[in-house]
Amino acid sequence: MNRWHARIWAEDCALTRVLTPLAALYGAITGARMMRPPVGRVGIPVIAVGNYTVGGAGKTPTVDHIVRLTREAGLAPFVVTRGYGGRERGPILVDLARHGAGDVGDEALLHARVAPTIVARDRLAGAREAERAGASLVILDDGFQNPRLAKDLSLVVVDRASGLGNARVMPAGPLRAPLEVQFARTDALIVVDNGEGIHPTTEGLIAGATEAGIPVLTARLAARNPEVVKGRRIVGFAGIGRPAKFAATLEACGALVADFVAFPDHHVFTGEEAADLIRRATAVDGDLATTAKDAVRLVRGQGPLARLAAKIRVVEIGLVFDDEMRLAHLIAAALGPAGSPTR
Numbered sequence: 001m002n003r004w005h006a007r008i009w010a011e012d013c014a015l016t017r018v019l020t021p022l023a024a025l026y027g028a029i030t031g032a033r034m035m036r037p038p039v040g041r042v043g044i045p046v047i048a049v050g051n052y053t054v055g056g057a058g059k060t061p062t063v064d065h066i067v068r069l070t071r072e073a074g075l076a077p078f079v080v081t082r083g084y085g086g087r088e089r090g091p092i093l094v095d096l097a098r099h100g101a102g103d104v105g106d107e108a109l110l111h112a113r114v115a116p117t118i119v120a121r122d123r124l125a126g127a128r129e130a131e132r133a134g135a136s137l138v139i140l141d142d143g144f145q146n147p148r149l150a151k152d153l154s155l156v157v158v159d160r161a162s163g164l165g166n167a168r169v170m171p172a173g174p175l176r177a178p179l180e181v182q183f184a185r186t187d188a189l190i191v192v193d194n195g196e197g198i199h200p201t202t203e204g205l206i207a208g209a210t211e212a213g214i215p216v217l218t219a220r221l222a223a224r225n226p227e228v229v230k231g232r233r234i235v236g237f238a239g240i241g242r243p244a245k246f247a248a249t250l251e252a253c254g255a256l257v258a259d260f261v262a263f264p265d266h267h268v269f270t271g272e273e274a275a276d277l278i279r280r281a282t283a284v285d286g287d288l289a290t291t292a293k294d295a296v297r298l299v300r301g302q303g304p305l306a307r308l309a310a311k312i313r314v315v316e317i318g319l320v321f322d323d324e325m326r327l328a329h330l331i332a333a334a335l336g337p338a339g340s341p342t343r
Contacts, residue, residue: 011166042130052182065319217330232286243260250315290312
């Protein structure tokens, strides 16, 4: 989501009302697509991690957390992702020594640091490739709305502060499909708190889920390595769904944020932008800091991009669940006895 979308989708305005007829058409198409029966199933469990809206909600750290949790339980999780921003259609196993963000996208590179990761525009083909490669579990990153692959557990991540925005379907709002269609296919909500308050639509979602008997888990974003910026004068930058979340994380780490530059999600940095960031840091006698997701897009850069990559301090972001055992029980129930799919 870019800053323009974030602004007009935050609440109703004249433009979003003008776009309502297009939103109705788009919603009818995406809703019908979601209601189709799955094309196929694989012989291992599939956990989907998604969100209702366009933009960052915390899917990447959620996937990372589930990978670590299931690996500790003795499973062999593979991540399957579309590879947004990359040219590869797949199915292809991500090789960190060979692939860059231009090949497989930034999120795939992050996932590949913690688990074997397959990029596939066709999620069913990707899951089948993971099964052939020895996976005992597929974690589907951002495939909640995709109808091709049958899922055993669908976890929907919600940003507590932004919620559903104006609660309209694209292009009038951030919803990827009509809420009622998405809600009916949700097995659990994960509400991620970043210390910025709670949106009225988030309150409504929690109330609706509670009434429907859908589990609501709560978690918060936290830096795994706050010491890299603590007490330092920092010029931060981020090209993620909600850059303000990273700015808040820097402050929570004890950094002295002298300047912060927000870029659109999955932004491909230019040499001019890299040089500008370096100048900003020099002007305030500070250090540069960004997210791991942004840092991987600078790998193999030349000139100013390489200089920027050499200077940045990378803050690793993770999720801390308020009740991790509840998440573990949900996953165990989805896996069934001996790790078999339950439905």
